[in-house]
Amino acid sequence: MSVNTSNELRLIWVYPDLLSTYGDQGNVIxxxxxxxxRGIAAEVVPVRSDEPxxxxxxVYLLGGGEDRPQVLAARRLxxxxxxxxxxxxxxVLFGVCAGYQLLGEEFAGEEGQPVAGLGLLDIRSxxxxxxxxxxxxxxxDPDIAGEMVEGGAPAVRSLTGFENxxxxxxxxxxxxxxxxxxxxIGNGDGTDGAYHDHFIGTYLHGPVLARNPALADHLLTLVVGHSLPPVASWADRLHQERLNAVLAGKTRPVCKVQADAEPTGTRRHRHHAPGTCTTSPR
Amino acid sequence: MIGGRLALALAPGLLTDLTAGRKVVVVSATNGKTTTTRLISAALRHQGGVATNAYGANMPAGHAAALVDEIGAEYAVLECDEKYLPGILEQTRPGVAVLMNLSRDQMDRAAELRLLADRWREALAHSGVHVVANCDDPLVAWAASSAESVTWTACGQYWREDSWSCPRCGGPVDYAVRDERVEGVRQPSPGTWSPDGAGWACRECGFARPEPEWRLDGDRVVAPDGGSYELSLRLPGRANRSNAAIALVVCACLGLALEPALARFAEITSVAGRYLTVEDGRRSMRLLLAKNPAGWLEAFDVLRPAPSPVAVSINARGPDGTDTSWLWDVDYRALRGRPVYAMGERRLDLAVRLEAAGVDFEVVQNVGDLSSDRIDVIANYTAFQEIRRYVG
Known part of the structure; x- marks a missing residue:
């Protein structure tokens, strides 16, 4: 699938000097x-923004970044x-937060001005x-969750993480x-992230792959083209614990999204309809 | 504190009134500000009364309370939260502002770092304050270089992950000394590093480390005239040597005799419980506070060497920051080869992190479960307070 002809997996950490705000190294690790x-050798290659x-x-990983570094990263990429x-x-491309936005057509710069992204995902931020x-x-999304199950990863259908x-x-x-x-909040319309083909993005930042081992395995499956044997890890326990804690409403406002409400993708800034959100006591 | 908050609500100009006629020193940084405030206060107490917020209440209410507590004191030494620095500079008109380092910390409630440095820069530009600043941190150097007078001090900054890109133009920053800290990662090619000498510089706009007047060299502080002063601290580690170096420069700026100041520094053995060894009847624990990735780098520096055991306790309540992502910015490989215990409300986050770093560890509920009789305990803010309460 890719031009790498060695047996070693090459993981390219794109611009850690600009796109590494808070725990982004976690996804690479x-x-x-x-x-x-799984017995697959993997090499991590950080590429600074002054290097080709x-x-x-x-796999190319793009992390989170502050406004100005995000604009610089887009320009240099x-x-x-x-x-x-x-x-x-x-x-395979995986972008989080600023890295997710800049895979798209357009995002907002320091002053809110529209800045051209890489145009690899059909999103505008x-x-x-x-x-x-x-x-x-x-x-x-049921389609990607289905692929994960077929890929041999645990049948996990949930995603947890931290957004900022x-x-x-x-x-x-x-x-x-x-x-x-x-x-x-995620995208702001009751959904988070976007994917198409081998390009995946999410607002869940930093170590989202540590919080969601099935998503990490999904990225690997896309590269190797076959299912991977399950492995036991503390990450599975963390995933479940965080999911339970968050759904128990311990940490933040809970927005109930109706299962049949299909977000249109054109609604803007619909944070929460009144009455559907409750702020839980800390 | 509550008194301070109420007083400020009733009299918004209170801090200006309370500092009028006093010699004020304001200390701000991501890490080390409590210790540095303590060191400067200790030296000044030799000279006269000192009002200071010694227990880390570093926002305006804490400043007001500290100033009221010592209403007649000639000096005020105020530790200041990074976000509040611009307002405090304006209200207290300090004689000296001490700026040490800026790095990622509690990002769920903090401003972006560059934005913070820009705000510091604007506030310092026409403040008339004399700044004592660490020239080894590019973000601090950018912020402080707008001030009319600066005493640049080289006291080190080992954490670099927030300063690979120039705070002025965004260009790549080259450092003279390379390090090998990025986990599982091949280092950039040598060609991207400047070949020799100290310092850092932006390859594009040329913004570079200001030439220091004072510098920390191992255990000694070297003065502009070449004379040097030996730090004989009882506080451990290079971070405390950095804190003491910049505190000594502040003393020099205030015209204090430096040998007596050094003697005061040497008397301090713990700061707000940090570095204290406590006993709970079954074990002796040395308490270390580390709240963010740069702080962890400094905590590793003071650990007893392996195979001495280490317990780590992580919470994620409001004062800690509710986002544990920063655990992935700490290189926990430093804990390999010794017994390690994971504790705290977010011990599973820690377990995933330690597992990924190839560290053998045991997950325990609390310090009562530690099976070592002499252990270093590293905790973040509320976890640290919990352990202090546990041992009474």
Missing amino acids: MLARRAQL VPTGGD RADGGLARAAEAGA ERGEQRAVGEVAAQL HQGLTRRGPGVRPLARTLTG
Whole structure:
């Protein structure tokens, strides 16, 4: 699938000098570790923003970033072209928070001005009125959850993590939402993230792959093209504990999203309809 | 504190009134501000009365309470939360502002770091305050270089993950000394690092480490005239040597004799319970506080060497920051080769992190379950307070 012809998995950590705000290293470490647990050698290659992005990677990870570094990262990635070529060659792309937004068509810069993204995901992001900060629990999109089960990963259909952003993201017809939120804001329309083909993004930042080992395994499955044997890890316990804690309403406002309410992707800034959210006592 | 908050609500100009006629020193940083405040206060007490918020109540209500407590004191030494620094500079008109480091900390409630540095920079530009700043931290150097007078001090900054990109133009920052801390990761090619000498510089705009007047060199502080002062601290580790170095420069700026100041520094053995050894009848525990990735780097520096055991306790309540993502910015490989215990309300987050770092560990409920009789305990804020309450 990719241009990497060695047996070693190459994980490209894109621009840790600009896109590494809070625990982003966690996604890189988890991916490498879960590959190694299956006997697959994995090499992590950090690529600073002054270096060319190599095209021979299997997975490219883009982390979170503050406004100005995000704009710089988009400009340099567009000028460099390496990531787009790798994407075209079939590499797996995984972006979180700022990294998610910049995989899209457009996002908001320091002053809220529209900045061109990489155009790899059919999403457009703008700045919301308030910051979304807190734990998120969500249900994975049935299509991607189904693939995870087929891939041999545990039958996990939920996503948990922490969000800290002020973005609102509208999805175009070219993507599906990664998950439907049970608590938290995500894209701002009752969903979080987006995916298409081998490109996946989410607002859940930092170590989202440590919180969701099934998602980490899904990325690996996309690369190796076959299912992976399950492995036991503390991450499964953490996933369940966080999910229970968040759904018990201990940590943040709970927004109940009706299962049959299909988000249109064109609604803007619909944080919570009155009456559907309750703030739980801490 | 509550008195302070009420007083401020009734009299918004209170801090200005309370500091009028006093010599005020304001200390701000992500890490080390409580200790540095304590060191400066200790030296000044030799000279006269000192009002200070010694217990880390570092927002305006805490400042007001401290100033009222010592209403006649000639000096005020105020530890200041990073976000409140611009307001405190304006209200208290300090003679000296001490700025040490800025790094990621409690991102769920803090402003973006660059934004914070920009706000410091604006506030310092026309403040007339004399700044004593650590030139080894690019974010601090950017913030402080707007001030009219600065005494640059090289006291080290081992944490670099927030300063790979120039705070002025966003260009790549090169450091003279490379390190090997990024986990499981190949280092950038040597060509991207400046070849020799100390310091850092932006490759694009040329913004570079200001030339220090004072510098920390191992256990000694070297003065502008080449004379040097030996730190004989009882507080452990390089972070405390950095704190003491910058505190000594503040003493010099205030015209104090430095040898007596050093003697005061050497008397301090713990700060707000940190570095204290406590007993619970079955074991002796040395308490270390580490609240963020840069703080962890410094905590590792003072650990007893392996195979000495370590317990780690992590909570994620409001004062800790409710987001545990930062655990992944700490290189826990430093804990390999010794008994390690994971505790605290977020021990599962810690377990996943330690497992990924290849550290053998045991998950326990609390310090009562530790099977070592002499152990270093590293905890974040509320976990630390819990352990102190447990041992009484």
